[in-house]
Amino acid sequence: MTAEGFPFSAIVGMDELRLALALNAVSPAIGGVLVRGEKGTAKSTMVRALAAVLPDVGVVAGCRFSCDPAAPDPRCPDGPHEPGAGSLTRPARLVELPVGASEDRLVGALDIERALTEGVKAYEPGLLAAAHRGVLYVDEVNLLHDHLVDLLLDAAALGTCYVEREGVSVRHAARFLLVGTMNPEEGELRPQLLDRFGLTVQAAAPRDPAERAEVVRRRLAHDADPVGFARRWQPAEDELAARIVSARGLLPRVVLPDAVLRQVASVCAAFDVDGMRADLVTARAAVAHAAWQGRAEVTAEDVRTAARLALPHRRRRQPFDAPDLDEDKLDEALAGAETDPDRGPEHDPDDRGPGGASPAPGGPPQASAGADGPGEHAEADGGPPGAAVPGRAPERTATPGALFRVRRLEVPGTGTGAAGRRSRARTDAGRVTGALRPRGRLDRLHLAATLMAAAPHQLARGRSAPEPLVVRAADLRQARLEGRESNLVLFLVDASGSMAARARMGAVKGAVLSLLVDAYQRRDKVGVITFRGARAQVLLPPTSSVEAAAGRLAALPTGGRTPLAAGLLKAHEVLRTERLRDPRRRPLLVLVTDGRATGAAPGESLTPVPAAHRAAGLVAAAGVASVVVDCESGAVRLGLAEGIARALRGTVLRLDDLAAGPLAESVRALKEVA
């Protein structure tokens, strides 16, 4: 227990987070905590303060993998440990995984060069080894690269870290309390990762003025005299640590009565969660809560507390809904199970709990109805220039059409951007495309190229026929890998009357939302600009939060003339700023339009169409890759979008061709089989 940092007990409020962390400290089997909240809450401070109140850990002396002296890992790379090996006690560790960490840093580095040339298995443990029997903390866990997420999930699921390079492998135990913090505004978490966290907590700064004042008072006192502050809080810290120890001791004796277990099942069924993990986590958290309260039997109140922490992120929901839990419904489910103890929850999931309410898996919730009726008198496309007063044109808000899986739109060429799933890029994971001399440490051997490099030297190295090949360090060749990067996808959406007039806006919104879902899955950064009436508007500045984009887009009204040039100039400006901010992230401009241009940019001397073409030329000259999604429909087509696509030096795609090929193909294949 150290005096550095802010004491866990001195943090004001955030009782739910405190409880969630304490329950995991009592019962690590719960599976960790995900803390969601805006910046500026003390969520990270609290997580970092946790280690100081965790019980000390006994380890085998000299073991880099923190083997428990009572039960050393039989496969420990530093083992086997003799039964009489020395041991020592050290504080529990909190290990931070930085979002930009390399694979080697996480799982450890295996020196293939030494393995191949000296026959030594040299392994440098990574963060997973350091976190074993402690806490692994990922701040901004939603920004963690997919590749690291996969490694982390594997380790968490197996309790083992496994590293393999070119047939040389190492494994060691890696069981840790996983804690992640995230700001949902910066992007959501992959569902698989979300489900890995046992509990979720929403963290918010206190609203009560007295509480806020107390936060400041303590912070000032701490900063003025950290050592004295820590000393004053030490009794509270000790008390908390002792409570964790005693709850851990009580945990194995806590009884979960059948009636209460039925409540767990009833609650999980009422909230329509996927799979069985929710039931298990809720049960474990309820047991831990009873132990935390010093009770040897689980009650309905424990289940209630556990469900509030374990279920919000597991509830089946629309892609962009925030996780939360309806408290009234929770009470109903608990009461329903109580009054009906003889009924197993599996028998009739539709007939349980007063009201039997279940979340309707209907279409997207939309307030505006009937907005897509034909014959809407959208005008303003033929009015005199300069007369487009916003508000004069009829405005409507179309309900987004059905979502679908879209084709992968990509930036041509090979990039070097952050890992993702869109455009081709040189990466540290992916398929092998060639060999090169290693720069720095060799981590992916290209065997064929290495053998070819060694072959000409065999006579000079004194090898005679039956002996094995003599390989020297200079022969080793590194594999060159190609994977995919994420991009900045900037949507430029025509929201003018000409789009609305053709009753296409619902379909267009559905298509753009589908593209947004796709961008989310491919880990892209997204931005949305719309143009209509007199101007272009940045609906969403480039961000990783697709939810924000989806919400604003669904509510977007349409109508008015079509200032295409203004839209393109705005896109040009936004992309230029983004390039300065993040030069390696290659942009893709997705222009969704019917290609008509009836409004000019402010201060523009050209008429709308040439102005649009000139603006498109500027975007192209900046080296931005573009795709024009052509929304023109009907028998007579003007083909205006093709002209804009040419000016952008981009490609054009019909709205109807946006749906992914593979989906249609698999459906066709199924029909053929049938």
Ligand SMILES: [Zn+2]
């Ligand atoms: Zn060991």
